[in-house]
Amino acid sequence: MTIKDTAEEWEVRASETPFTGNKTSVRTDDVVMPDGSVVRRDYQVHPGSVAVLALDDQDRVLVLRQYRHPVRQKLWEIPAGLLDVPGENPLHAAQRELYEEAHVKAEDWRVLTDVYTTPGGCDESVRIFLARDLSEAEGERFLVEHEEADMELARVPVDELVRGVLAGELHNNCLVVGVLSLVAARGGDGLEALRPAEAPWPARPFDA
Template identity: 70%
Template sequence: MDEQSRQGIADVAEEWEVRAGGTPFQGKVTGVRSEEVRMPDGSWARRDYQTHPGSVSVLALDDEQRVLVLRQYRHPVRQRLWELPAGLLDVPGENPWHAAQRELYEEAYCKAGTWRILADYYTSPGGTDEALRMFLATDLAPAEGERYAAQGEEQEIEVAWVPVPELIRLIQAGKLHNPTLVTGTLAVHAALTGPDGLDALRPADSPWPARPFEA
């Protein structure tokens, strides 16, 4: 692939014509949107999808290249999954970096001296508009102040530190299933082994068109 072709590999914004739309269900955080969308052949097709405020997650990497992972119960899949610290952007316009710092403190009682963006992605673009920004947190230390009072599923969170190569082995063996953990593990491995290392990653305050935020 030549340089011109490589520069053309990028997602682009586009919006097809919508004839009718409604929100038959709206929950506390997410809802269901139903729309009729015009197809390329001129026909109309109904598309139902989950509306979502967006999310952040944190891959915390220590000096031994171990990743902080949490295990908690996820009711829709009836499993206790190993995951990365993560949370909702349920405050309109909230700075995702600030939200990520909060989630690392609340779920792991941890703080980081250096923050970068590891990946931006849509969690399941065929069924939801959820956009997720994943941060890489390094130069780690215990948090200060009182511990966060966990609620719901978070009351039984388990914590572990797992080397990146071991996480990759477990992913390839079909032992880990959380998409954010899978994405983050492969992304940090690519960054660590790339020619520019972690310096190739974007600054933590980089723009995010999918979920614009205040500086």
């Protein structure tokens, strides 16, 4: 038996969008179940995101601390952001986020993993990249605002992040998945066996 997620789409009898926000919306679908019953499902429609696990030559990960109002906490995270443009190349978006949030560029990019953040209530898919061979970006720093104006940056050893994840001290989805995926890749076929940065992404098809 092959353990692999597969595409499938059940019949939708009716659909409406009761709320439309700046970047996301809420959709209500009447979905036909296998027994023939029709059940209403509400979920957030999301453009998708990218995140970057930037690893330096001292085996430290670039992380940032940012206030997240829905959970009323300041969370340590890895650089991440929305796919603002439909069909946008996720690698280009990831490079932009690394520059804007950390003023860093990377020469080596690979796909670390793809994940649905909360598939029971949101269609958001995130592609997490591994970025290596880091250096300071050229030009002026990006002007940040809102929550990002209070952001802190740090470089933390991989082992310390793993300890924090398993101790229940670090909670950001992309950081947790990214760090543990990095450790798993190292213990498996190695980082060089990771997918190339331009690997297909069925959840969010993109232009070359």
